[in-house]
Amino acid sequence: MIPANFDYESPRTLSEALELLASREDAKILAGGHSLLPAMKLRLAQPALLVDIGRIGGLSYVRESGEHIRIGAMTTHAEIASSKVLQRFSPLLPQAACQIGDMQVRNCGTIGGSLAQAHPAADYPAVVLALDAEIVVASRTGEREIPAREFFTGMFSTELHPHEIITEIRVPRTDDQGIAYKKHHHPASGYAVVGVAVRLKLSVGKIDTVAIGITGVGQNAYRATAVENALRGKPVAAIREATAHVAKNVEVLSDNYASSDYRQHLAAVLTRRALEQAAGGRAK
Ligand SMILES: Cc1cc2nc3c(=O)[nH]c(=O)nc-3n(C[C@H](O)[C@H](O)[C@H](O)COP(=O)(O)OP(=O)(O)OC[C@H]3O[C@@H](n4cnc5c(N)ncnc54)[C@H](O)[C@@H]3O)c2cc1C
Numbered sequence: 370m371i372p373a374n375f376d377y378e379s380p381r382t383l384s385e386a387l388e389l390l391a392s393r394e395d396a397k398i399l400a401g402g403h404s405l406l407p408a409m410k411l412r413l414a415q416p417a418l419l420v421d422i423g424r425i426g427g428l429s430y431v432r433e434s435g436e437h438i439r440i441g442a443m444t445t446h447a448e449i450a451s452s453k454v455l456q457r458f459s460p461l462l463p464q465a466a467c468q469i470g471d472m473q474v475r476n477c478g479t480i481g482g483s484l485a486q487a488h489p490a491a492d493y494p495a496v497v498l499a500l501d502a503e504i505v506v507a508s509r510t511g512e513r514e515i516p517a518r519e520f521f522t523g524m525f526s527t528e529l530h531p532h533e534i535i536t537e538i539r540v541p542r543t544d545d546q547g548i549a550y551k552k553h554h555h556p557a558s559g560y561a562v563v564g565v566a567v568r569l570k571l572s573v574g575k576i577d578t579v580a581i582g583i584t585g586v587g588q589n590a591y592r593a594t595a596v597e598n599a600l601r602g603k604p605v606a607a608i609r610e611a612t613a614h615v616a617k618n619v620e621v622l623s624d625n626y627a628s629s630d631y632r633q634h635l636a637a638v639l640t641r642r643a644l645e646q647a648a649g650g651r652a653k
Contacts, residue, residue: 372409379421389420391532400482442481442535461548465492470559481535490560494590498582499566505537521589547647551639561585563635569647576600587619605648612637
């Protein structure tokens with residue numbers, strides 16, 4: 370449980386951090402440290418240089434900005450859970466954030482760190498997918514925006530290049546009527562055995578807009594497009610049948626706690642519950 374030797378730098382600006390990151394092949398960003406440090410103690414990660422971005426000003430915020438809500442990458446889970454701006458304009462994020470780990474994890478862990486880590490059972494990936502968010506990343510050569518739907522590429526793997534830093538998450542403002550995040554917590558780790566993020570809008574009793582993000586089920590979080598397609602334009606009574614497609618084309622994970630059959634069952638049940646809650650109970 371002792372990490373390998375490493376160098377440590379604590380830059381005060383983003384450009385300094387980007388220079389440091391590019392200076393060594395095996396440099397890594399340190400944010401809240403709640404995924405990276407345990408991995409280093411187990412020697413699953415052995416970076417030669419840690420670039421701590423915790424002292425860079427201006428990376429922790431939640432702001433309204435035109436058509437978007439902008440969230441700084443260093444914003445902690447606790448700050449997201451208690452953000453008045455998010456509770457008003459994008460309550461799905463606080464609803465998920467307050468279910469992450471325990472208070473210590475929520476006080477240190479950051480949204481940027483969680484998305485970069487891309488743990489297959491992390492909560493935010495399902496939420497940013499359902500929200501059609503964009504992940505803003507910076508490198509020495511400039512900035513780019515990656516749609517959440519293109520960001521997660523596999524287990525612990527993303528579109529992020531080694532010398533890029535996530536700086537911001539942009540969430541479009543929507544006029545959804547209902548949202549819900551449902552999670553089956555792993556009893557030991559607190560991670561999502563299955564987590565389901567839903568946003569929904571009804572029009573004249575029919576489902577007009579529906580977005581469903583799923584975590585914990587496959588190698589990486591995904592949009593349950595087969596369920597979305599089965600629901601668009603249909604009455605809420607169609608929910609139960611549609612959720613049977615929740616793991617369509619997904620290789621469902623299996624471990625000591627949850628077999629793939631159980632996981633798939635959980636995913637269908639939690640998706641139905643999330644959709645029913647988002648629909649205001651009208652499916653019953
Ligand atoms: C006991 C425990 C329980 C937990 N339970 C849950 C849970 O229920 N749900 C859940 O979703 N998570 C859970 N977590 C994980 C927690 O949310 C982590 O804090 C999070 O996954 C990583 O965020 P961090 O800021 O700590 O990142 P770090 O650990 O500092 O970094 C993680 C990885 O991301 C990279 N990175 C960090 N920030 C950036 C950035 N801005 N740009 C580019 N790369 C970056 C790092 O180099 C590293 O590879 C748990 C963790 C613990 C220890």
